[in-house]
Amino acid sequence: MGVLMERNSAMEGKTARWPNRIWVVRHGQSAGNVARDHAEAHGISLIELEHRDADVPLSTLGERQSRALAEWTRAQPEAARPQIVLVSPYVRARQTAEAVMSRLGHASSALIVDERLREKEFGVLDRYTSSGILATFPELAEQRKLVGKFYFRPPGGESWCDVILRLRGVVADLQNSHAGANVMVVGHQVIVNCMRYLLEGLDERTILDIDRQADVPNCGVTEYQSSIEAGNLELVRTNFVPPELPADARTGSPDKPAGAR
Helix, strand or coil, X not given: CCEEECCCCCCCCCCCCXXXXXXXXXXXXXXXXXXXXXXXXXXXXXXXXXXXXXXXXXXXXXXXXXXXXXXXXXXXXXXXXCCEEEECCCHHHHHHHHHHHHHHCHHHCEEEECHHHCCCCEHHHCCECHHHHHHHCHHHHHHHHHHCCCCCCCCCECCHHHHHHHHHHHHHHHHHHCCCCEEEEEECHHHHHHHHHHHCCCCHHHHHHHHHHCCCECCCEEEEEEECCCCEEEEEEEEECCCCCCHHHCCECCCCCCCXX
């Protein structure tokens, strides 16, 4: 894509030092994604899961997607492979990152679990489908419609703004602790979009337009490369899915408060 992005804050300014490469990746398909799709398709209000959200594992397809991501990463020139992998503590994200680490060889990269990369917290709406929210929490559904998803915070949960606030610390660490390195960040769909908001200097309307256009695919890769001369990041690609994946693996899941990213 070759898009150079200007920043308008001190932390994200033109003089900032960035990692050489950044890959922001969504985890592979999870068992929760499958359960949510089933509930949505059958008009079920509440998604049935065996685990709390943090412990939801990858599905069989998600494991295949993660292995394909790992193979694609390993196939890159050695100088263009991740040296540091930052990952959400949630099981599905860690399984995805560990697949990459295993293929690269643990000695060649460092895995850092970062709680700031955890899934957006949905509070009282956790595990409810869209129809379930309308039926069970009509007032909250109306409030969300009025306020918009960027600022709406369900009771006990987070807004996109809340997620962005915690991710600002991650971006600062990329600049202060990992400048010049190759860094892969493995998280969740909202994490990918909110990282794009920060790294590309987007506004509310632009990132929500991106969110509406398409879901972030499971194991989709958004890649940036630093421009040393300009002190900026260059957007290389968005939502790239490793070509080794079969057609049925090229699917994402919509951003719904189901606790099953």
